[in-house]
Every structure is written in structure tokens, then in C-alpha cells.
């Protein structure tokens with residue numbers, strides 16, 4: 001059910017959601033079911049084959065209730081100068097873990113499930129997940145964020 005590298009769907013730049021109705025709710029239901037079933041902490045719609053700007057994040061991986069962040073048409077408004085390097089995984093790159101540097105704090109503008117514009121300041125793991133997932137919406141994966149040698153060695157392991 002999860003689209004994995006090198007499927008070209010993952011290279012697409014996704015489209016904004018314009019209809020906030022039952023189809024969107026179904027997409028979000030499907031995404032959350034798949035994310036939790038895969039023990040993921042984040043998921044972008046293209047990872048289930050839908051080229052729409054929708055992301056989910058749950059730093060607890062579903063261990064505690066009501067920690068699911070749903071963002072429709074998310075945009076990064078600001079990023080902290082302060083960055084941190086941490087190991088990331090990706091459900092579309094099974095078994096691959098890479099060190100990625102990212103801003104520690106980001107502010108996101110997005111629509112909620114009813115189409116209302118919201119702003120959220122995200123820090124630490126939530127900020128990292130949200131940045132990773134927003135990149136999926138632009139067709140960018142972790143592999144695009146590491147040096148050529150690391151990418152080559154990683155692909156050797158993967159393919």
C-alpha cells in the first residue's frame with residue numbers, strides 16, 4: 001500500500017486541495033490507518049499514490065491519543081537559524097536511515113480538514129517530521145538531501 005522508491009509518483013510536485021469534503025476525509029482516514037499500521041510517525045499523500053498536498057505527523061507513533069497533526073496545503077512560513085542533525089527514516093525507503101540537518105523550529109501555515117487557515121509553531125521531532133513530509137509534496141526525498149557518495153552507497157544497499 002505504501003509507494004516506495006524509485007516509484008515516479010514520489011517525484012511529483014503535488015497539487016493543493018481545493019475541496020474540503022468527504023473525499024478529503026476518506027484520504028486522511030486511509031493515510032492515518034496506513035501510517036499507524038506501518039509504525040510510522042509521518043506520512044505524505046504521495047506515499048499512498050495521491051499527488052495532493054496533505055501530510056500527517058504524530059511524534060508518538062499513536063502511543064498516546066490525539067497527537068495526530070493533519071495539515072492540508074502546508075507551507076513553511078519561517079525556519080529557525082538553529083539546526084540539528086538527526087537520523088531519519090522514511091516508509092518509502094524501507095531499511096534506510098540517514099543523518100539529516102534541519103532547522104529545530106518551523107512555523108507552518110496550513111488548512112485544517114474544514115478548510116480553515118491555521119498556523120502552528122513546531123519544534124524538535126514534530127518540526128523534523130513536518131519538514132520531511134512537506135518535502136515529499138515537492139517530490140524531494142531524504143536521498144536528495146545527502147551528498148553524492150552517501151546517496152550512491154545508500155542506493156547500492158537498497159536496489
Ligand code: CO
Nearest residue numbers: 089090091092
Ligand atoms: Co518519507
